[in-house]
Amino acid sequence: MDPDELEFLGEKSKIMIIPTFNKENIHLISGDLGPFRASLPSQVPLWVATLLKKQKRCKIIPPDWMNVEYLEALKEQEKQTSGFTRMPSDHYMVEAKLLLDCAPDDIPNADEVKVIIKDIWDMRMSKIRSSVTKLVKNSDFYAAVDNLTIMEINSVRPILPHALDNLFRMKHIEQPKPSQNSNVSSFLMSKRASTSFQLSNNEDY
Amino acid sequence: MDLDDTNLEDLNDSNDSEDYVHITPAEVLELMEETWVNEKFAPEILPNKTEVVDIILEQIKSMEVNIKNLSNDDFTKNIYQLEVDKLRFMVTSYLRTRLEKIESYVVHILKEEEKRVEKGESKYLSEQEYKFAQDYSRSMDRYFNKIMNFCPNLTSDTWSSKVIEPNNNSFVFMKSKKTIEGLPIDITNADSDLVDIKSGSRVIICYSSIEELVKNGDVNLI
Structure with missing residues (x-):
């Protein structure tokens, strides 16, 4: 803000x-x-x-x-x-x-x-x-x-929430998840800090 | 300034479940401010608050008529004008934030809305926003169809299969309005730690844990 x-x-x-x-x-x-x-x-x-x-x-x-x-x-x-x-x-x-x-x-x-x-x-x-x-x-x-x-x-x-977003994501990558979401990637648009790249399991892009 | 009673009653009717007994313009402003800040910080689009926006716009309109009737010598005219400008800023900022989200996540939002309609829940977008979202997604479709001609290997649905979603696991600051007990810190993890949050306290937490609480108004984002 x-x-x-x-x-x-x-x-x-x-x-x-x-x-x-x-x-x-x-x-x-x-x-x-x-x-x-x-x-x-x-x-x-x-x-x-x-x-x-x-x-x-x-x-x-x-x-x-x-x-x-x-x-x-x-x-x-x-x-x-x-x-x-x-x-x-x-x-x-x-x-x-x-x-x-x-x-x-x-x-x-x-x-x-x-x-x-x-x-x-x-x-x-x-x-x-x-x-x-x-x-x-x-x-x-x-x-x-x-x-x-x-x-x-x-x-x-936005630095702290953004850092935590990334830590949170890393923590969840460590535990292998069911692959239901594997072909969905989501991208960060614009400057909004609350969204970000979600890493997907298959690297098809 | 007369309060617009008819409009206030509309609000009461549409929110029967929430026990709005009587609401003053000042309280509507308070509500608008909360709605604005929540929308600003929530990663996803929140249920629309068209009733609140309409009341504020109504108030602005009637205030503007009154301002016109004031003589230019009256120094209080400035004060009235400034208040109207402030309110207008807040409302436009709110609506723009929503439009930005719609533009970013249009495919995702339309899909979610469809699901909501199927389940018989009310839509998050207002009438006009919904129309905008549909128009926007159609023009995106048209645009990509055109542009994909230049890339023979890609089909036109390549782009729409990569859906842009808001990251609901992002972190937000919030202020609680009531005491909340046993809130999981990490909702995706079944045995995550639970926390109790006292009324009035402020915390930074994962949005997905408090998503419902934001929507029903128990906590405010700050």
């Missing part, structure tokens, strides 16, 4: 804004927003918040976790444990990127926040890489990825 599409999925999480305008309800298909009263906090989806912010019609209240103390603690915890820490939000990278891009003035110590989030990300990515190596080496065909966020899962795609 493209990072753009992940952003699309992450954009609907809710965030508090302080509008600088008065407006009755906005009736979106995904639900009603508002009513908006200038300087009274109101909850909107992230994509509405970024749009309004770009038009300079609101101030954004950063999510609870987007502050230096919380993130420092999180970073420390990530460093201490060998597993993955639960992240405050499933789309923390998307949220951080969007908010830090469009509203650095609303987030206290935005630069520092950015650095810590990047540090956490890097730490988690290196853990992911080593667990992927372990998984492939053991050729396990099952792994729990409970505390990984969608963006992190996406970062090992």
Whole structure:
């Protein structure tokens, strides 16, 4: 999946804004927003918040976790444990990127926040890489990825699933199978990673 | 914005077995998003969700009429427009993913559909998709018949005897909506290890093990 599409999925999480305008309800298909009263906090989806912010019609209240103390603690915890820490939000990278891009003035110590989030990300990515190596080496065909966020899962795609596909296939080739499928070969079309060459037993192509 | 009640009722009727009592547009969106992501990651084509797509398209249409009636001075027009654009993106991406799969696996899909009809099950493709698949396979036939004239050793059915199939044993990430017990890791192997998956947990697993669970909505691909 493209990072753009992940952003699309992450954009609907809710965030508090302080509008600088008065407006009755906005009736979106995904639900009603508002009513908006200038300087009274109101909850909107992230994509509405970024749009309004770009038009300079609101101030954004950063999510609870987007502050230096919380993130420092999180970073420390990530460093201490060998597993993955639960992240405050499933789309923390998307949220951080969007908010830090469009509203650095609303987030206290935005630069520092950015650095810590990047540090956490890097730490988690290196853990992911080593667990992927372990998984492939053991050729396990099952792994729990409970505390990984969608963006992190996406970062090992398509290489990890594809590697496992191939391992799985090799394992099944080892055990001789009844030859019912032997004259059927299936080819990988296009860039879709989930499909691939299925080796057939008779090499007639 | 008025909800399109008639359409929502249609959905309820067509899904009697699934106890849809009442469904709001927001819930339909949620459903559409799940359907989209599932379709994106599943190796094979999934049963169609025409009801959901139709409701969304209906909503987009009525929203567009409303947007036209808004004055250009109203800054909320942008917000409405953006939401419509987002929805349209999701629906087109979903439909395109399905068309891509149909183009890749046309022979296999049509065969499976035939089997389903014989067994009296409902088709996976929607009406229009089915028509597209048939047209596509016919043009492929015509094309290969023509091109095979240049290769005297090959007959025109050479290509159709090599059926391209999706690899259902490919690996996918999934998130479970309920607790699942005793799921075999390798469904092709009778004495494979079993795992229990807690509700809400995420795993990477072979698609063939969870194929049914994806189709009945107990797990989502991510």
